[in-house]
Amino acid sequence: MGEYAKRGALPARYLAAAIHLFVYLLSAQKIEKAPDV
Incomplete structure (x- = not known):
């Protein structure tokens, strides 16, 4: 689960x-x- 969190953290940022x-x-x-208005 720790590796998944690291993988998802970067794209999320x-x-x-x-x-x-x-x-x-x-x-x-x-x-x-x-x-203009």
Whole structure:
């Protein structure tokens, strides 16, 4: 079980980082479009 946890931890970190980055870019676009409204 320890090996499985180590194998799943790394991809999970990349996935979480990708999600945070996606949300950050998404929120950044909303902030840029806000003044237009």
